Amino acid sequence: MMNTQHNEYPNVLDVSHVQTILGIGRRQAYELVNSGQFHIVRVGRRIRISKNVFFEWLNGKEA
Template sequence: MKIEVTVHIRPPWEPPSIPAEPPQLVRPQQLNITKTEELLPPVLSPADIQKFLGIGQKQSYELLNSDAFHVSRVGRRMLVSRAVFIEWLEGRSED
């Protein structure tokens, strides 16, 4: 197998090439909260939060213990209301 590579080295006195048009900025998509609410159960467990945010188990427990939002404890279980979690996710929490 033969591979050919061509490299153009610009001399220091030659100005860098500037693209004719600036790159288009892409706006991040807004969360569709109606759809988000359909994906989550009414009461979230650490495993639900872990799956939804795509984080590890340790990080989900650190988040729940960080007092970022209200967490209800039932025995050793930690539970979060879907509404409270979505408010926190959107940055609307009152803390």
């Protein structure tokens, strides 16, 4: 079951947030963020996603 209450998440998400929101496993979450379907930012080895960008993607809006 997807949990899409935006306010409980920080403005910048990490892969574990994506995993929780979508209810998917860690491997699937990493595959998704590396798929190029939405903009991510790499900070060293860490991957960050704008909450707005992610939820717009999730809701089917184009960037």
